[in-house]
Amino acid sequence: MTPLSDIIDKVRQNQRMDAKEAGILLAEADLLTLGSLAHSRRFFLHPDPVVTYVIDRNINYTNTCVSGCRFCAFFRPPGHGDGYVISFEDLAGKIQETLDLGGTQILLQGGMNPDLDLDFYETMLRFIKQRFDIHIHGFSPPEIHFMAQKFGLPVADVIARLQAAGLDSIPGGGAEILCDEIRARVSPDKCTADAWLDVMRRAHQAGMRSSATMMFGHLEQAHHVIAHLEKIRQLQDETGGFTAFIPWTFQPANTRIQVEKKTAVTYLRVLALSRLFLDNVPNIQASWVTQGDKIAQTALFFGANDMGSTMIEENVVAAAGVEFMLPLAELKRLIAKAGFTPCQRNCFYTLL
């Protein structure tokens, strides 16, 4: 028996693999072996041939950001003429449109804007909750960490204040690669890996659920990807608060990191490994925004059980030169054509 076939056997028996085994599997298994292992695991965890999606809208309340990440084409530095903070009128309009289109949640994220005080965030959340019956999935860990530092409050207190004002759950953005040696090179002014994990830990402890993401394909190596997965798995063992994991590839256009975009095969391999390694995270999401409709559909055979959001509006990836559009009917057709039943879900992956 080779190490690879031992690992494959172990995976088939649904045993947990370690980082070293994950490294061998990612490096040596062929694409369809990885895919079929991930697909079997997906059916082990979700026996019904259902693929879920959520109807929501990305609302970026500000594009002003002090972080200046090298992979970002969306932000504007403070004082830049194109910087904005959303007006509550625009916000209300966008939310009403979302509800009119059958949406159940908004993804509310923005830059680390030094001109906003804690009252702004709380007022914004209350404004939304007073007017609309909609789930607010908002503020990724770097934003919450930024608020904690700026307002001199413990992370847990910031979370408690936001939660009290109406925040329902936390998106897993800003994780990039959870290794400080990589973060120092791609997003030096963003929170550390430990800080990211700490925000998630405290949010989970406060009873809030969150997703987790991984943006790969910039300056990391395979072992960083695996270290990232390991940190997510560890925290999930501790809190059980992650609903889903969403890996996606860095989109280099209009950014300051000049690398070749990772290919579809690399994406599918990492997606499959994520499904297999994260044995405690129930849902794995395909990223049609970065991969396009064809590879997103293919991803349903490589471990993904969720198509993510219809994204009535998406700005950040679009700023990096990628504009895949996927109307709801087309998203459902892709799922059905792959042999699955499309089902709308809410933020907690409850079928609607």
Added chain:
Amino acid sequence: MDPAFMDSRLEAILARVRQGARLTRQDGILLYETPDLLGTGMIADTVRRARHGNIAYYVYNQHLNYTNICKNRCAFCAYAKDRQESGAYAWTLAQIEQHLMARIDEPVDELHIVGGLNESLGFDYYLDLLKTVKRIRPHAVIKAFTCVEIDYLSRVSGLGLDQTILRLREAGLEMMPGGGAEILNTRIHDALFPKKIDHARWIQIVKAVHRSGIRTNATMLYGHIETTEERVDHLITLREIQDETGGFSAFIPLAFHSQNTRLSHLPPTTAVEDLKAVAVARLMLDNFDHIKAYWVMIGEPLAQVALSFGADDLDGTIIEERITHTAGARSARGLTRDQMAAMIRSAGFDPVQRDSFYNPRN
């Protein structure tokens, strides 16, 4: 290691493939209809690796579409125009020369030349076209004209089929692409391309071409109104021709693009259909060496994935793809050699730049 199938019916098919047994029509239908996409891909990959190991091919080529004026006006075509329509064109020999000279510094190994059935172009134009190309690009292989054009030329020349092919060959024709086959079936012919030659004539011509010593490719246009059974029968027809002539080089499934055609109400093919088209072809066409994943049609990312579903060839760098882009293709217009090679390497295969006859370059 044996693949683990989600659909256990695939085990019998794998066993038969391993014995070298020919798959039946029922097998073909099952392969198309099974939800076990990866299982189908794994069997196709077994066959692909037995033939080609870890190699994946590409060619440095250039497309020339000498005219878009066409009297056939097939329902699925967004490219053709009537003579008086705006945008209609027919390149003069001088324009052909210009297009070739524009890229003369590039190491083009193959010229892929197809066009409409333009009644204002005589047989001499075609002979001169070939000679012009040969003069400017003496070392590139001319892969030109589908069976549809050959039929047309055999009428225009008044020389009959065999003599027409001979004259074209003398003028420089070395290989033929596989287009114009669509789905070799009367129902589809009558519904979508009644003015184009029917399947009987296509078969007659392709056999005559093969007999003359010219190799061709074969295609299947899928994703319009055809049924699974019609796809499988199409593959079996090609397999039978190949048994007889051995003249087919590669099979290329062509995903239908409906935008700007009279079938624009039809949705695009999805990845599952595209990957199945490659995998099922690899398994049914046991006497074809090469199965192409044509990136222009299915996009670069999926073409890369298709290398693990039975494809051994990504076609070419292609300069100035026009026809599929007119029908809404979102792929690039051309790729560089480095891009092709990187795509192949990143899929876990070894890139080999080939000539038209699959001889490695360098």
